[in-house]
Amino acid sequence: MKLSKGKQNENRNFDRSSLTGANSRDLKELERHHIFPREYLQRELELDDVEEDPVEAEVIISNLGNITFVLKEVNASINDEPPSDYMKNYIARARLHFIPEDDQVWTREAYESGAVQKARLKLIFKAAQKHFPSVFETDEAAKVQRLAF
Numbered sequence: 001m002k003l004s005k006g007k008q009n010e011n012r013n014f015d016r017s018s019l020t021g022a023n024s025r026d027l028k029e030l031e032r033h034h035i036f037p038r039e040y041l042q043r044e045l046e047l048d049d050v051e052e053d054p055v056e057a058e059v060i061i062s063n064l065g066n067i068t069f070v071l072k073e074v075n076a077s078i079n080d081e082p083p084s085d086y087m088k089n090y091i092a093r094a095r096l097h098f099i100p101e102d103d104q105v106w107t108r109e110a111y112e113s114g115a116v117q118k119a120r121l122k123l124i125f126k127a128a129q130k131h132f133p134s135v136f137e138t139d140e141a142a143k144v145q146r147l148a149f
Helices: 003-011 024-029 038-044 055-060 073-079 083-089 091-099 109-111 115-131 140-148
Strands: 031-033 069-070
Touching: 003 115, 024 031, 031 073, 055 140, 073 091, 083 091
Parallel strands: none
Antiparallel strands: 031 069
16 A cells, blocks of 8 residues: 555654654754644643743643654644644554554543653653663662672
């Protein structure tokens, strides 16, 4: 099955090659992306009411569980769409960004409860354990034994 030019661009834009910094041009084309867009969260979670503590609102919006980097054109095309609307177009690349593939966590309710962030951070942690096992050991006895030498 041949992908349309638009689908080819979508796949390229969320592809690992555009995230690894294969050349400096790629890095210049990257932009910080809120998986749940800022405007969407402000509107849906009524964050304008958190005016007395703007830091609290920023933590809700820009926590590490909600940030990844994509090409500017992808970020612009997503605009303020919720992941429940746009993520299906990028699902093949979501795992490269440690974005849970389960569409049940792409909802406002899952974000508000922290389920999205927890699921994403768990994926990041598992990848870190795989690639840096001695740093991310979970067995306390193994840590103590390793540090004793």
